[in-house]
Amino acid sequence: MEGTVALLPMRGQALKGHLDGMLLAALEHGPRHGYAIMEALRAGSGGQFDLPTGTIYPALRRLDRAGLVRAMWAEDGVRRRRLYELTPAGRRMLDAERHAWAEFSAAVTTLLGSRPRPVTP
Amino acid sequence: MTGPARSPGTADQAIGSYLAEIAAGLPGPASARRDILAELGAGVADSADAYRRAGLNPAQAARSAIAEFGSPDRVAAGFRTELAAAQARRTALTLMIIGPLTGILWFTAALASHIGRLAPPWEWAGLPDGARLATHLATIALATAIGSTLFTLAATGRLTRWLPARPTASAAIAAGSLATVDIAMLAALTILAAATPGSLAALPVAAAAAASLARLSLAARAARNCLTLRAAYPAATPTPTPSRWRWWR
Numbered sequence: 001m002e003g004t005v006a007l008l009p010m011r012g013q014a015l016k017g018h019l020d021g022m023l024l025a026a027l028e029h030g031p032r033h034g035y036a037i038m039e040a041l042r043a044g045s046g047g048q049f050d051l052p053t054g055t056i057y058p059a060l061r062r063l064d065r066a067g068l069v070r071a072m073w074a075e076d077g078v079r080r081r082r083l084y085e086l087t088p089a090g091r092r093m094l095d096a097e098r099h100a101w102a103e104f105s106a107a108v109t110t111l112l113g114s115r116p117r118p119v120t121p
Numbered sequence: 122m123t124g125p126a127r128s129p130g131t132a133d134q135a136i137g138s139y140l141a142e143i144a145a146g147l148p149g150p151a152s153a154r155r156d157i158l159a160e161l162g163a164g165v166a167d168s169a170d171a172y173r174r175a176g177l178n179p180a181q182a183a184r185s186a187i188a189e190f191g192s193p194d195r196v197a198a199g200f201r202t203e204l205a206a207a208q209a210r211r212t213a214l215t216l217m218i219i220g221p222l223t224g225i226l227w228f229t230a231a232l233a234s235h236i237g238r239l240a241p242p243w244e245w246a247g248l249p250d251g252a253r254l255a256t257h258l259a260t261i262a263l264a265t266a267i268g269s270t271l272f273t274l275a276a277t278g279r280l281t282r283w284l285p286a287r288p289t290a291s292a293a294i295a296a297g298s299l300a301t302v303d304i305a306m307l308a309a310l311t312i313l314a315a316a317t318p319g320s321l322a323a324l325p326v327a328a329a330a331a332a333s334l335a336r337l338s339l340a341a342r343a344a345r346n347c348l349t350l351r352a353a354y355p356a357a358t359p360t361p362t363p364s365r366w367r368w369w370r
């Protein structure tokens with residue numbers, strides 16, 4: 001009923017709330033540039049991740065300012081790209097996000113996963 | 122002729138005008154804008170390369186890449202918070218450098234004129250009332266400037282996740298307070314020079330006054346820049362906040 005209507009717009013919002021954690025996770029195995037991060041998120045989420053690519057760049061800069069990633073320019077023969085690398089603080093934040101997410105999603109799974117109780121008329 | 126030879130140029134043009142549209146919506150320091158546009162340009166080009174590898178012709182690939190990145194308005198809006206933070210941080214860092222320099226010159230001038238002897242201004246003996254009042258005002262303004270400068274640096278640095286996303290207001294307060302310090306110090310100097318002519322060490326005092334005048338104009342301009350940026354682009358969509366706060370909304 002009303003719940004179904006509210007669910008759709010929430011998806012983008014929910015995605016945005018976890019953007020930081022997902023960006024950090026995309027850098028876990030080594031430095032990447034913005035577009036490679038976006039491709040990793042898209043591939044890793046089976047297409048569920050559908051933010052406009054241009055909007056992840058400001059988020060990366062914010063993480064850089066916060067000291068969670070380190071940015072550097074690198075040239076690979078094709079073009080100059082800005083690479084992002086996880087800092088020790090970023091790695092700690094990623095662990096914390098993972099832990100918090102595991103707790104939260106376990107709680108939601110418990111609540112949503114249980115069958116509705118029969119309503120007494 | 123419509124051969125493939127013309128297409129790469131058209132594709133580059135399309136990407137170029139897309140970036141120019143984004144640039145038109147970006148305020149703030151020129152160096153930060155250049156950096157952002159270079160990064161975005163490389164990203165759009167990477168994306169277009171991927172579409173070409175998938176079989177699109179250059180013009181189609183450029184169009185698809187542009188569509189994937191999002192409307193220029195939306196992309197520029199995302200960067201505005203970052204640029205405002207960059208402006209605020211740059212202001213705070215500039216104040217951190219020029220602030221103490223001018224302060225040292227004033228203390229040197231006071232010592233050379235045998236006022237103060239390393240005591241804080243409010244304990245300086247023998248000052249005319251007006252000059253004393255002005256130094257009190259300078260002290261209060263200085264404390265405000267230091268506090269808001271440190272706050273701005275924290276909010277635009279490590280603590281950015283917990284403090285306001287674009288502390289242009291605190292940067293403007295920091296710059297404005299520092300300008301007030303200079304006005305008050307120059308006022309105190311004028312009063313003192315009028316009351317006891319010849320008692321001041323000319324050279325150190327002139328150096329301090331010149332530094333204060335320079336700092337005054339710099340700080341006033343920095344404050345104006347921060348306020349202009351704030352007025353021109355009111356906080357739009359909030360940037361994603363840490364998930365732990367957002368979950369409970």
